[in-house]
Amino acid sequence: MLLRGVLLAVLAPQLGVLAGALDLPAGSCAFEENTCGFDSVFTYLPWILNEEGHYIYVDTSFAKQGEKAVLLSSDLQAEEWSCLRLVYQITSSSRSPSDTSRLNLYVRFEDESFDRLLWSAKEPSDSWLIASLDLQNSSKKFKILIEGVLGQGSTASIALFEIKMTTGYCIECDFEENHLCGFVNRWNPNVNWFVGGGNIRNSPSILPQDHTFKSELGHYMYVDSVYVKHFQEVAQLISPMTTAPMSGCLSFYYQLQQGNDNIFSLYTRDGAGLYEEIWKLGQPGNAAWNLAEVEFSAPYPMEVIFEVAFNGPKGGYVALDDISFSPVHCQNQTELPFSAMEASCNFEEDLCNFYQDKEGPGWTRVKVKPNMYRAGDHTSGIGYYLLANTKFTSQPGYIGRLYGPSLPGNLQYCLRFYYAIYGFLKMSDTLAVYIFEENHVVQEKIWSVLESPRGVWMQAEITFKKPMPTKVVFMSLCKSFWDCGLVALDDITIELGSCSSPERLPPPPGECTFEQDECAFTQERRNRSSWHRRRGETPTSYTGPKGDHTTGVGYYMYIEASHMVYGQKAQLLSWPLRGVTGKHCLTFFYHMYGAGTGLLSVYLKREGESEESLLWRRRGEQSISWLRALIEYSCERQHQVIFEAIRGVSIRSDIAIDDVKFQAGPCAEMEDLTQQSSGYSEDLNEIEF
Numbered sequence: 001m002l003l004r005g006v007l008l009a010v011l012a013p014q015l016g017v018l019a020g021a022l023d024l025p026a027g028s029c030a031f032e033e034n035t036c037g038f039d040s041v042f043t044y045l046p047w048i049l050n051e052e053g054h055y056i057y058v059d060t061s062f063a064k065q066g067e068k069a070v071l072l073s074s075d076l077q078a079e080e081w082s083c084l085r086l087v088y089q090i091t092s093s094s095r096s097p098s099d100t101s102r103l104n105l106y107v108r109f110e111d112e113s114f115d116r117l118l119w120s121a122k123e124p125s126d127s128w129l130i131a132s133l134d135l136q137n138s139s140k141k142f143k144i145l146i147e148g149v150l151g152q153g154s155t156a157s158i159a160l161f162e163i164k165m166t167t168g169y170c171i172e173c174d175f176e177e178n179h180l181c182g183f184v185n186r187w188n189p190n191v192n193w194f195v196g197g198g199n200i201r202n203s204p205s206i207l208p209q210d211h212t213f214k215s216e217l218g219h220y221m222y223v224d225s226v227y228v229k230h231f232q233e234v235a236q237l238i239s240p241m242t243t244a245p246m247s248g249c250l251s252f253y254y255q256l257q258q259g260n261d262n263i264f265s266l267y268t269r270d271g272a273g274l275y276e277e278i279w280k281l282g283q284p285g286n287a288a289w290n291l292a293e294v295e296f297s298a299p300y301p302m303e304v305i306f307e308v309a310f311n312g313p314k315g316g317y318v319a320l321d322d323i324s325f326s327p328v329h330c331q332n333q334t335e336l337p338f339s340a341m342e343a344s345c346n347f348e349e350d351l352c353n354f355y356q357d358k359e360g361p362g363w364t365r366v367k368v369k370p371n372m373y374r375a376g377d378h379t380s381g382i383g384y385y386l387l388a389n390t391k392f393t394s395q396p397g398y399i400g401r402l403y404g405p406s407l408p409g410n411l412q413y414c415l416r417f418y419y420a421i422y423g424f425l426k427m428s429d430t431l432a433v434y435i436f437e438e439n440h441v442v443q444e445k446i447w448s449v450l451e452s453p454r455g456v457w458m459q460a461e462i463t464f465k466k467p468m469p470t471k472v473v474f475m476s477l478c479k480s481f482w483d484c485g486l487v488a489l490d491d492i493t494i495e496l497g498s499c500s501s502p503e504r505l506p507p508p509p510g511e512c513t514f515e516q517d518e519c520a521f522t523q524e525r526r527n528r529s530s531w532h533r534r535r536g537e538t539p540t541s542y543t544g545p546k547g548d549h550t551t552g553v554g555y556y557m558y559i560e561a562s563h564m565v566y567g568q569k570a571q572l573l574s575w576p577l578r579g580v581t582g583k584h585c586l587t588f589f590y591h592m593y594g595a596g597t598g599l600l601s602v603y604l605k606r607e608g609e610s611e612e613s614l615l616w617r618r619r620g621e622q623s624i625s626w627l628r629a630l631i632e633y634s635c636e637r638q639h640q641v642i643f644e645a646i647r648g649v650s651i652r653s654d655i656a657i658d659d660v661k662f663q664a665g666p667c668a669e670m671e672d673l674t675q676q677s678s679g680y681s682e683d684l685n686e687i688e689f
Contacts, residue, residue: 027076027084027144027165031056037074038146038163045069047148047160058148059157065099065150069158073144075110076165081327082135083170084144085182087161092124092153099152100124105133106145112664113577113584113639114509115145118243122151128161132170132182132240169246169325171239171304174212175219182240183221191235191310196222196319211253211289211321223308225262225315232309237320239304241271249330250296250304252323253289254281257316263309264318266294270302272498276412289321293330297411299340299496343405343494346379347386353405354492362400362476363388363489370623372593378418378457378490378549381589381627385490388431388476404472406438407494412465414499415472417492418457418552419449423485427451431487434473435466443473457490457626458552461499510662514548514555519660520575521557528563531572531645543594544654549626557643558656561596564647572643576607577662579637585667586615586631586641588660592622596650600643600657602631607638615641620648626658630667 029036032053040046047056047069058069084105092100102122106115119133144165148158173181175195185193197210197219210218223235256264266279279294296304308318345352347365356362363386368376377385388400407413419431432448447462472494476487512519514533523530535555538544540562548556559570577584590600599619603612616631641662645655 025165025167027073027163029163030054031160031162035071038071038144041070041072043070047071055159055161057157057159058150060150060154063150065152065156068147068149070148071146071160072108075141075143077139077141078135078137078165079139080167081137081169082165082167083172084133084135085162085164085166085170085179086119086131086133086146087128087163087179088121088131089128089157089159089161090121090124091126091155091157091159092151093155101151101156101158102149103158104147104149105131106147107135108143108145109138109664110141111580111582112510113580114575114662116509130179130182130240132243134170134242134244134246135165136244171242171250171323172325173239173323175221175321176212180221184238186236186238188233188235190227190229191223191225191233191308193221193223193235193237193306193320196220207255207319220319220321222317222319224317225310225313228310228313228315231311234307234309237306238269239323241301241303242298243301245299246325246327247297247299248295248325248327249293250323250325251291251293251330252306253291253321255287255289255319256281256284261311262315262318265307265309266292267305267307268296268298268302269305270300270498272500274498275305295330296325297496340493340495343407344492346491347377347384348379355403357401363402363474368625370625370627372621372624374624375420375455375457376623376625376627378420378626379628381623381625385488388487388489399478400476402474402489403436404474404492404494407470407472409466409468409470412463412497414495414497415462415464415492416459416495416499417474418459418490419452420457420488421449421452421454421485422488423454429477430485431489432475432477433460433462434475435464436471436473437466438469438471453546453552456547456552457488457549458547459550463499512660513550514557514658515550518557522573522575523571524573528560529568529570529647531557531559531570531643533557538654538656540594540651540654543597543652545591545593545626545656549589549591549658556591556656556658558591558654559645559647561594561598561647561653561655562651564653566647566649567598569644569646572657573605574641574660574662577635577639577641579607579635579639580664581634581636582664583632583634583666585663585665586629586633586661587663587667588629588643589626589658590618590622590629591626591656591658592618592620593624594621594648594650594652594654596648596653597621597655598648598653599646600655601646602629603642603644604633604635605640605642606635612642632667 024030029038031049035049035056045058045063045067047058049056088103090101090103100122102120104117105119107118108115119131121131150156170182173183196207198217209216210220212218221237264281265277267275267277269275279292306320342353345354365384366387367384368374370376370382377383421427421430427449429448433446435444435446446464447460452458474489518533533555535548537546538558544558545556548554557572592600597620601614602616604615605612615633616629643657647653
């Protein structure tokens with residue numbers, strides 16, 4: 001048993017031998033004689049093909065720390081959901097985790113000017129490792145880009161043994177290949193999952209045939225209790241971590257000895273290590289292969305764990321085969337599936353699926369034009385939001401309730417929303433969030449305002465889970481006439497999972513909120529008159545934002561007018577963007593408040609040209625709110641986008657930007673802001689170069 005477990009751990013290198021004999025699908029390579037259409041990008045280090053085949057590598061024998069090698073595939077397409085498996089190894093003589101080598105995998109879509117980071121690894125190992133990465137189905141052509149960055153140490157190296165792209169989901173497996181689809185056994189001295197079938201004939205647990213081929217030569221996984229020594233010995237078979245959101249029906253076949261003392265369960269585990277049981281075997285079923293179907297939802301990265309707990313050495317065995325996934329819900333599913341879109345609302349069109357008490361409207365949907373005295377909505381600065389305790393409804397003891405749509409029970413949810421408070425003397429409980437069970441009998445407060453900056457859109461995040469179907473209720477309370485003020489609410493979203501999961505999917509590329517740093521934006525020179533990253537209010541009164549747009553308490557970029565002279569400019573340059581055919585959409589939020597506000601412009605700078613082309617401009621004071629800008633442009637050459645701020649006539653001329661986002665394709669919500677702005681405005685929203 002122990003020997004076979006060791007063999008199982010070292011079987012992965014045989015994968016290349018197996019795959020080399022087969023016709024590999026597009027996007028795959030075993031690196032036996034060539035690189036199968038994968039080419040080194042000449043501006044970086046080359047990947048070296050080992051003389052005896054089997055792998056390619058880059059190491060410090062011909063390169064320095066920090067240098068990188070980039071491998072680029074030919075054009076690929078995945079019209080069906082696909083799984084990309086990468087067999088790799090990172091070695092290093094450095095013990096510092098910050099100095100180790102790193103292997104990154106990107107997807108480059110044909111119509112996007114940036115690369116999407118799909119996966120990254122930096123852990124050194126003494127053997128080959130397998131990464132399993134889900135590729136969502138898309139009609140777009142794309143390339144796979146693999147980047148190896150060398151770390152510190154005299155023997156640092158990165159090697160690729162095999163790349164294989166196949167149709168299907170990475171959590172699916174029939175256990176017929178040596179890599180076991182990236183599934184791993186959690187080692188236990190007494191009970192472990194092993195491969196059964198094929199030529200293995202030395203275990204009393206061997207089944208007559210597997211489920212895949214209905215043959216004694218087919219393979220499956222099994223766990224046997226013969227060496228159990230303690231009560232509740234546990235064996236776990238762990239799937240690869242999902243790398244793309246998925247929801248549907250997970251099915252598998254199992255077989256076990258009748259009437260034996262074991263517990264067969266299925267769990268999910270997220271990146272924070274949180275377990276959740278999603279299935280447990282009740283009635284054992286017949287002696288043949290039995291089908292199990294389980295509703296499975298992975299909105300963020302998680303593993304599936306098949307667990308068997310034995311109460312003694314006579315617990316028998318459990319066998320497992322043909323794990324598969326379908327994006328449609330299981331036949332035994334009775335509850336309606338959760339829809340994040342139906343549970344969210346920005347109030348631009350109506351109340352969506354939210355509603356109020358029948359006694360009368362306590363929340364009013366309002367819209368404010370850009371001005372210097374009252375903030376607009378959070379979504380765009382010029383749209384709609386909800387306002388409670390207005391002058392028409394404000395009265396002592398007033399309570400306004402806003403009910404959300406019904407949410408299925410026994411699921412973990414992340415609720416996010418933005419709120420702003422105006423005018424209250426005492427802020428406690430001016431806005432609270434309750435959970436109501438469907439019968440509206442039981443209610444539980446899960447959040448309330450304690451203290452908040454007045455007039456700033458603040459983000460709130462709440463994670464909750466209840467066994468029964470529930471509704472989220474926003475409640476605004478006006479305790480006495482002298483305490484009454486205004487409560488604003490906007491951009492409510494409800495998603496599955498925890499708000500604070502450390503292993504959430506990586507943020508989309510081309511986005512920058514400035515929360516961690518300046519992203520890949522650069523400045524030609526940095527001094528007191530440059531763009532600065534800041535949180536909270538700016539130092540000068542009556543100019544600049546009170547908080548950022550992302551959360552209300554985060555960071556933004558701005559110019560400090562008191563450090564500049566009239567007409568002085570500061571430029572913030574984007575990272576180089578790849579030129580592609582078709583349209584791009586640039587969105588960002590800008591803040592131009594102050595009597596002496598100058599000029600904010602956005603330019604496009606094409607590679608090889610000294611002249612910059614104007615895309616968008618605003619002049620003078622615009623609003624006390626963050627306003628959204630939408631710019632649509634086309635450029636087929638490598639280029640950069642430049643944000644240029646020019647100081648106005650007085651120190652009340654702070655200009656800020658936040659939440660910059662580059663997207664492929666035309667802007668979905670193209671708006672003409674010319675009519676909305678005060679002062680001079682020039683919109684060049686659709687420009688081709």
